[in-house]
Amino acid sequence: MNMAELCRQYTDLSTREIGRLECMRTVFPFLADLAHGQLKVYVPAKVAGKLVIIAQERPHTIYMSKRDSEYGRLQPAIEEPLVQDTLATGMPGKGKREWTYGSLIDMYTYAIHDGTKVIGVISFEVDGDQLQIDGYPCLLATAVDVLNNARKSVEAQQYQPLSSSDGILITDQYSRIVFANAAAQRIYRVLGVGSLRGCHLFDRQLTRHVRRETMERERPWQKELVAGDLTLIRRQIDLQEGGQLVRRIVILSDVTETRAKDKEIRIKSAVIQEIHHRVKNNLQTIASLLRLQARRSQSEEVRQALQESVNRVLSISVVHEFLSQQGEEAIHVQQVMQQIFDLVGRNMADSEFLIRTEYTGPDVVLPSKYASSLALVLNELVLNAMEHAFAGRSSGLIGLSVREDDDHWHLDLYDDGCGLPEDFRPQRTRSLGLSIVRTLVEGDLEGTFALENDERGSGYGTHAYIRLPKPEQEITSDVVQSLEE
Incomplete structure (x- = not known):
């Protein structure tokens, strides 16, 4: 059960009081981090002499x-x-409690009010001997102020949890720093600032090294600062009472290494895109040379073989074209398939022949190392269908159907042509195209391949069944979308 359901089932709290606790729940993870201790919220139960723990x-x-x-x-x-x-009593409390056998820690309790009524108690269980934070009472007082401020609706992202490396500054109502943790002091020491306590938050001494500020429109309380050689995320929380500033919390996150890695990734991505672009251009140049050679040949058989080679080269260039445009190491099989349909239709089919294509099933997204081989496989199968399936016809259908299970992709490339001859034996065929397909599927892609007539029999088309194991870390469309964002 969630907090509201717990309260409704086990307590006598009113709807308004439950709503007040729900609002406060947003800041509970932040408060636990700020107080450096385990947080619990207790409310009186319906059963006399019992308390319900509604948050931890x-x-x-x-x-x-x-x-x-x-x-x-x-x-x-x-x-x-x-x-x-x-x-x-509604008064704060402090004491000891057993954490593990024979080990005691500090426990602080504070009342949660709705008007003048105490509706619950928030506790912080803290190992004070391990903490040894100078000015720790200021952190606790600030946590209570955050709790009171959260009685009204607050921005959840503003109170996202802290990490152990985050710098924390706390000021009074006059923006004078009254607390600075070790991480904040370490950050400012790099910027040439010694003591922080007692300084004004906007003192020139603290801001003189800032070279650039970037404010996010969606998060006006957050800035990215470049100060000296550091890149910092500065999050500011103003705690107000009656429209007056009571306390200000400033959280500094050092993202210097993260930004440097991001920049390195962007540069590498741009270089990889450029490489894919050049490979694509080189492959298209090779295809053009083969076309020239085909035009000069007097043999129809030679021209046909060269045209098939052109298609094989271009099917690989399709993959590199996608990689150069998208900037990601993943390929959508549906897009590659459509490009191959277009290539074959443009280069291999007669102008009067109408080829229809279709794609059904989920969109397969594969790492680029698989995509080139699969593009060649699909190209060979489409070429094979165009060459043998539609003799004496003016139109035909070629489709790709995809389904998946937990471990494999199942691809079915089919046509509505004349089907396989009754004496056809895939293992004994001397077809170069089918040899390429079998080698790539079974050797490179570690899958299985089968070529069969439609279940209705000969004359109803052919099915090429390909079964591919999913990569260990499958790249899904959702992942690709999140990378783009």
């Missing part, structure tokens, strides 16, 4: 040994004297 969050900013989750547990109130006292 572990911090990302410090290591705490793993314990079983207590979310949704009905806890005897007598076992939580600090929580019970804060519920009764």
Whole structure:
């Protein structure tokens, strides 16, 4: 059950009070990180003498040994004297509790109010001996201010969880820094700033190294700064009461290495795109030379063989063309198939012959190392169909049907032509095209290949069945879309 369902089933809280807790839930992971401790929220249960734990969050900013989750547990109130006292008085509490056998940690409790009524208690369980943070009470006071500020709707992304490497600055209502953690001091030390506490947040001493600021329109509270040799993400949270600033939190994330890697990836991607573009151009040049040779040949058989070679070369160039345009190491089989249909129809079919094509099933997205071989396979099968399936006809259909299971793609390239001869034996054929197909499918793609007549019998077309194992890390359309974004 979610928090609202827990509250409705096990407590007497009103709809308004549950809504207030739901609003606050957005900031709970942030509060656990800010306080460097495990967060729990207790509310009184319907059953007398019981408390319900309606939220529990572990911090990302410090290591705490793993314990079983207590979310949704009905806890005897007598076992939580600090929580019970804060519920009764509304006053903060501090004490000790056992974390593991023989190990005690600090526990801080604060009341959650709806108006003047205490509707719950938030607790922070903190290993103070391990923390040793100078000015830790300021962090706790800030966490309480964030909780109170969250009684109204807040922007969830503004309160996204922290990491142990994030710098944290906290100022008073006059923008004077009252707390700076070790990560923030380390960042500013690189920029030549010594002591931070007591400085004004916008003091020239702190901002003089900033060379560029980029503000995101969707996140006006977040900026990307270039200061010295550092690239920083600066997130600012203003806590207000009655329209007046109470406290300001500034979170600094050092993304210097991330941005450098992003730049390196962009440069490599551009180089790879350029290589694919040049390979495509070279392949098209080879195809043009073969066409010239075919025109000069006096033998129809030679011209036919050269034209087939042109198609093979161009089918590979199609893959490189997609890679040069898209800038991603993945290929959509449907797009490659359409290009091959167009190539064959333009280069191999008579002008009066009408070729119809169709594609059914999911769009297969394969890494480029598989795509070139598959493009050659599909090209050979389409060429074979054009050459043998439609003799004496003015039109024909060639299609590709795709289905998948957990481990394999199943491709069925079919036509509505005359079918295979009754004495046809795929293993004994001397066809170069089918030899290429079998070698690529079974050797390079590690799949299986079968060529059969339609189940209705000879004269109803041919099916080329290809079964390919999925790559270990399959590239799906969703992944490609997320990379583009």
